[in-house]
Amino acid sequence: MRANRVSYCGAAFFVIALASIGLFAMKAQAADAARPIRIGMVLGLSGPLSEVSGPNSVAAARMAVEDFGPALLGRSIEIIAADDQNKPDVASSVVQGWIGRHEVDALIAGSGSAAALAVHELGRTYKVPVFISGPANPAFTGSACSPMTIQFVWDSYGVATTIGRELMKRHIDTWFEIAPDNANGRALAKIFSAAVTKAGGKIVGSVNHPTNIPDFSSYLLEAQASKAKGIAPFAPGLDLLNLLKQAHEFHIMGGAQVIAGATLTVTEIHALGLPIVHDIELVTPFYHNFDAATRQWTARFAERTKSHLPTAFQAGAYSAVFHYLKAVRAAGTTDGPTVVAKMKALPINDFEMKDVVIRADGQTMRPLLLARVKKPTEAKSPTDYLEIERVVPAAEAWRTLAESGCAFATKH
Numbered sequence: 001m002r003a004n005r006v007s008y009c010g011a012a013f014f015v016i017a018l019a020s021i022g023l024f025a026m027k028a029q030a031a032d033a034a035r036p037i038r039i040g041m042v043l044g045l046s047g048p049l050s051e052v053s054g055p056n057s058v059a060a061a062r063m064a065v066e067d068f069g070p071a072l073l074g075r076s077i078e079i080i081a082a083d084d085q086n087k088p089d090v091a092s093s094v095v096q097g098w099i100g101r102h103e104v105d106a107l108i109a110g111s112g113s114a115a116a117l118a119v120h121e122l123g124r125t126y127k128v129p130v131f132i133s134g135p136a137n138p139a140f141t142g143s144a145c146s147p148m149t150i151q152f153v154w155d156s157y158g159v160a161t162t163i164g165r166e167l168m169k170r171h172i173d174t175w176f177e178i179a180p181d182n183a184n185g186r187a188l189a190k191i192f193s194a195a196v197t198k199a200g201g202k203i204v205g206s207v208n209h210p211t212n213i214p215d216f217s218s219y220l221l222e223a224q225a226s227k228a229k230g231i232a233p234f235a236p237g238l239d240l241l242n243l244l245k246q247a248h249e250f251h252i253m254g255g256a257q258v259i260a261g262a263t264l265t266v267t268e269i270h271a272l273g274l275p276i277v278h279d280i281e282l283v284t285p286f287y288h289n290f291d292a293a294t295r296q297w298t299a300r301f302a303e304r305t306k307s308h309l310p311t312a313f314q315a316g317a318y319s320a321v322f323h324y325l326k327a328v329r330a331a332g333t334t335d336g337p338t339v340v341a342k343m344k345a346l347p348i349n350d351f352e353m354k355d356v357v358i359r360a361d362g363q364t365m366r367p368l369l370l371a372r373v374k375k376p377t378e379a380k381s382p383t384d385y386l387e388i389e390r391v392v393p394a395a396e397a398w399r400t401l402a403e404s405g406c407a408f409a410t411k412h
Contacts, residue, residue: 036078037334039321040098042091042119043110043134045083048237051267053110053134055081056305057317061108063304064321072328079321080104086111088118095122104128105334106324110313113137113184123148127336129343131320134313137184138399141363145406148340150362153316154285156188156262158368158397160234163260163283164195166370166390167230172258173201176228178219178243180235181208188234188262204228209235216243220250224257232260240268248276254375261373266309269373269385278375283368286312286352287386290369297351309383315352323348356394361406365394 041058044050058081065077080103084091091111098104099122106129109116116135123130124146131150132140138157140149164175175196179185185208193203205226207219220243223231231252233243240263247253253276261282269277288298288309297318301310327342328334348356348364356366371386378387401410 034075035102036076037072037325037328038078038080038104039106039108039324040095040104041079041081041108041110041317042084042094042115043081043108044086044112045081047086049086049111049134052237052265052311053313053317056301056308056310057108057110057133057314059305060301060310060314060318061321063300064318064325068322068325072325073332073334077325084111084115086115088114091115092118092122095119099126099128105328106131106336106339108133108317108320110134110317113139116140117144120144120146120149123336129324129336129340131317131324133316133320137187138404141359141361142405145361145404145409147362147408148336150320150340150343150358150364152320152364153312154368156184157191157399159283160188160191160262161195161399162368162370162392162397163262163281164192164201164232165199166283166392167258167260167281168196168199168201172230173199174204174228175201175230175232175260176204176223176226177206178216178223178231178233178235179206179208180211180239182211184236185234189232192232192234192260192262209239211235211239213239214242216246217250219243220247220252224250224252228257230258230260232262234262236263237268240264241271244268244272244277244280253277254279264373265311266385267311270309270383274374274376274379274385277373280373282371282373282386283392284312284371284386285366285368286310286315287369287371287388288315289381289384289386290352290388293351319348319350319353322350359401360409361401361404362409363398363404365398367394368392368397 043053045054061079082094107119108131109119110133113135120130129148131152133152136156138155140151177189179189209219235243259280261280264282288294327339331338331342344358353366358364369388370390371388374387
């Protein structure tokens, strides 16, 4: 009898425990359904990357929410943001907190590659979609690829390979490289060198410089003395500004040597002005003055951000949010793997991209724009900066799926 009572009590306890777990799960699901659909942005809201991404990427993402509509699946939609200070440990701490409190359904990483890789790995672990809207490390769709990550804007492979190959077609076949003495700088120089060499050209000189330095004169004089037909600097941000100012002082701009601005954005062009940076060649995934649709969106963005011009990273943040919300609507759920699969099944269509597909490895197969910075006399308006020389098709711009090295995307 006693044994039966014990068994009965044990069974009753088990049923009660199951009921409690079920009730907890129901409450969690109810709480999840009640809270907004949230997209968390982890990026440099201060510091050297704040101008090209930063607060204005948050503004662009919120524009996408407004354009999509205020609600989805019976829930409101919110963008939340945190400053990762361009530090992987800070980015990880922020994201782990958000995920632990069930506060986000998707993530946007728009800072440096190291911080973004930390976010990318957490997305993989917790099956939360991650959208890369600025960092250029090709590992996101290559050796470190994740089924949960989509690269929306560019990577160093696409940009460096495209500009090297396109300028080689003009017989600019000897080059001098000036690269930061860090992993990103060396990687860009290596990719550019490979593209030039493959096309039959030659790297006649290469130097590495410390980051955050004011004086590039010795490197520029060495590049001038090399007689290379082209000079390829790979510094970003403030270092690039200082390098280009000094290149202008040495009369390199518009001279016999062509400068390939692999890391040049409208932020640097706007800061320095056409008299200093004219005739630099560059590759960009986005240009605010490309067509009527980009001009209209730019006007709205400028009004929202007090006359700032959008960078490719900020436009990319808009596209990532808008396409994610369309996929959630089509999938009828915010489940991470289901939504990412739907994002890859649906073509991207918005103000900057038309019928652009996302490849299995997460690479957004968008075209790239080969452009030249205009001379002051060529500009038709104060922000008419670029002459688009060629729209480079996606099939030419990006490495193939087989070349990417993405294991999950190529195993079949």
